Each structure stands twice: as structure tokens, then as C-alpha cells.
Amino acid sequence: MSAWFAGLLLAAVSVLVGCRIADTDAVTPVPQLLAFLPWLLVPTGTGLLLALLGRWWVGVVWGVVVLAGLAWFIEPYGKDSEPSGPAVASFRVLTSNTQFGRATGALLAAVRQQRPDVVFVQECDNRRCDIALRRELAVAYPYRQSVDGAGSQGSVILSRFPLEPAPGVPAAMGMPGAVADVHGHAVRLQLAHPMPPVPGGLGPWRRELERLRDFAAAGRGTPTIIAGDFNASQDHAAFRRILDTGLYDAARLAGHDRAPSWPSRTTPVFGVQIDHVLLTGDFSVTRARFLTLTGSDHRALVTDVTLHRR
Structure with a gap:
């Protein structure tokens, strides 16, 4: 037996x-x-x-x-990023899924405490989250690019750096894009929030991850940051294909490649890392850490990055 x-x-x-x-x-x-x-x-x-x-x-x-x-x-997937050029700008990136806006208050507290320069917010509903961000953070973050929507469909990029609008990646949930002027250097920003791989819904999940891969591949030669809830880990082939375009996972570079970000109720003991900040080889990472936000089933990810001249 x-x-x-x-x-x-x-x-x-x-x-x-x-x-x-x-x-x-x-x-x-x-x-x-x-x-x-x-x-x-x-x-x-x-x-x-x-x-x-x-x-x-x-x-x-x-x-x-x-x-x-x-x-x-x-073992961690991917290679280490080793930019050879001089450092030209250092800044902080925060990404958070607020779970239909329920963690908006906790996100605001985290932003005030961590003081990131660029903020990617997923599931920022237009009734609670978006209104609060406009009211509380408009002065500190005068530049924004967003997709307005209810529930999980709303998403926002907030920035201290000037932003130029850019076409976002088409998806069922909002995935806005922009180009940031980081001290005179153009950096492509793309929020990631593809559909989850639920039974019967693998098609949309694959298609939207493939669109993110195409976005990454199309921008080779330009500093790029793709951040958000990817609903995928390094153990998914669809996610690895995004990395294979020349991107690096910030948490992996900081030594936290297996630190779980979802579900927050069981982290850090049990879970999976599906929230990522992906960077081109123009960046180095000095620190990455996950934050628990009350009201969300995801942990937020904060990374300190440095842009290097090619």
C-alpha cells in the first residue's frame, strides 16, 4: 500500500x-x-x-x-545585472495591489513612510482608491498616468518625475504606460496586471503576459521598468519569456527571489512571489523589501534602483 x-x-x-x-x-x-x-x-x-x-x-x-x-x-532564474556605465540617477519604486481599493489607507501610509519616486498601483478603483490618491498625493506626485475603472480594472502610475503619455498594454484590467524624464534620461514605465491563471481562463492570462513580453522586446535599447501584479512567478514559462527579453527581477537581484508576496495572510511563511519590479540591464538594485498592507491580499514591493549610462 x-x-x-x-x-x-x-x-x-x-x-x-x-x-x-x-x-x-x-x-x-x-x-x-x-x-x-x-x-x-x-x-x-x-x-x-x-x-x-x-x-x-x-x-x-x-x-x-x-x-x-x-x-x-x-534556484533563481536569470542572470545578475552588471551595468558597466556610470550611475546617473537613483530613485525608489513601489508597486502595490490594493485589492479593489481596500488597502488604500495602508498604501497612503506606506507611500508617506517610504517616499518612493514612482508608484505603481493595481486594482485602484475609481470610487475609493483613485479619489484618495488624487486628494492626498497630488502635490507630492504631480504626474500620473492611469486607466479609470471600477474594482480590479483601475490602475495608476504616480511619479515625481515628469511623464509623457504612452500607449499601455491592452488588457482586461488596466495596464497604463508612460515615459518618465528621470533627470534628463527617458525611462519607459509599464504597469503590469494581467488576468490570473484561473481554471478556464488560461487563454487571457497567456495572451496578456505575451503582450507584456512584446512590449519589453520592442523597447530594447531604452531603460525600462515593468512593475505590478504579474499573476505569475519565475516557475511559469510565460513569465520567464518576459525575463528572456533582457529584463531582470529586482527582488532576485536583491537576494529575495523566493520571498512570497501572495497571499499576504500566509506570508512570509507560505506563498508565491507574483508581484515584481522588472528592469532592463541599465539598472542596478541596492535594496528590495516587501511590505504588508492591511486590506490587501498582496504585499507591496519597494525597490531602490540606480540608472546607469550605457
Whole structure:
């Protein structure tokens, strides 16, 4: 009986590891489970233990191989950013999903405390969040680019730097874009908030992540920041394809590549990092930290970045 349960557990995890090796998100429930890839160590370890107890030596070898595969893929994805040019500007970026505007008060407190220079806000509804940001932050952040909408559809970019409007990435939820003048240097800004990979909704999730990838690829040669709730982790092939255009994950550069940002109720013990600040190789990162905001199911991410001349 123990060998039977061991085989069942190892087979399930092997399918997921196989999809990771094949660089595909496949179909439900693969992308949902891949988000929690490090936690697959639990069923794998259980399967290995059951195989040992049942003296099923084929299962023992199988379990060791699966464990090795998981250990390999748990390592951070991507390379380190090593800008060679001189530093020309340092500033702070904050991204936060306010969960339908419920965390607006906590976000305002975090902005006053952290004093970021650029703020990306997802799920900034037009009844509560957007009104509060206009009222409380208009002086400190005179420049904005937004998509007006109710519930999860509203999104805002706030900036101390002058902004030029730019076409946002088309999506069901607002993903505005802009070009910031950072001390005379143009920096493309794009808010990310694709649809989540819910069962039956993988198509929109893939399409919107692909559009973000196309946006990143189209701007090669220009400093770019894409920040927000990607609803994807480094264990999703669709997200890795965005990184493969030449972007770097700020949290990964700061040594927090596996720090979970969702769901906030179980972080930092359990969760997945789906909130990111992605940067081109023009930037270095000196610090990144996650903040818990009362009212949101996501933790906010604050990063200190430095722009370098190419």
C-alpha cells in the first residue's frame, strides 16, 4: 500500500517537473501548481519516505531523481545585472495591489513612510482608491498616468518625475504606460496586471503576459521598468519569456527571489512571489523589501534602483 501511495505522489510531481523541463505551462492544474513549485518538495519527500518504508527501490530512485529536479529549478532564474556605465540617477519604486481599493489607507501610509519616486498601483478603483490618491498625493506626485475603472480594472502610475503619455498594454484590467524624464534620461514605465491563471481562463492570462513580453522586446535599447501584479512567478514559462527579453527581477537581484508576496495572510511563511519590479540591464538594485498592507491580499514591493549610462 505504501508503494502505491508513493507512486501516486511521485507521478503527480513528475508531471509538473516534466512541464518545467519542457518549458511549458500546459493546462489546468499545472500552472496553478507550478506557482508553488518549492512546496512540491513536501509530496516528493513523502513519496520517497513511503517508498523507503515499502522497500520499493525503484520508487526510491524515482524519488531521488524528482528531488534533484526540484532542487535544480528552485534556484533563481536569470542572470545578475552588471551595468558597466556610470550611475546617473537613483530613485525608489513601489508597486502595490490594493485589492479593489481596500488597502488604500495602508498604501497612503506606506507611500508617506517610504517616499518612493514612482508608484505603481493595481486594482485602484475609481470610487475609493483613485479619489484618495488624487486628494492626498497630488502635490507630492504631480504626474500620473492611469486607466479609470471600477474594482480590479483601475490602475495608476504616480511619479515625481515628469511623464509623457504612452500607449499601455491592452488588457482586461488596466495596464497604463508612460515615459518618465528621470533627470534628463527617458525611462519607459509599464504597469503590469494581467488576468490570473484561473481554471478556464488560461487563454487571457497567456495572451496578456505575451503582450507584456512584446512590449519589453520592442523597447530594447531604452531603460525600462515593468512593475505590478504579474499573476505569475519565475516557475511559469510565460513569465520567464518576459525575463528572456533582457529584463531582470529586482527582488532576485536583491537576494529575495523566493520571498512570497501572495497571499499576504500566509506570508512570509507560505506563498508565491507574483508581484515584481522588472528592469532592463541599465539598472542596478541596492535594496528590495516587501511590505504588508492591511486590506490587501498582496504585499507591496519597494525597490531602490540606480540608472546607469550605457
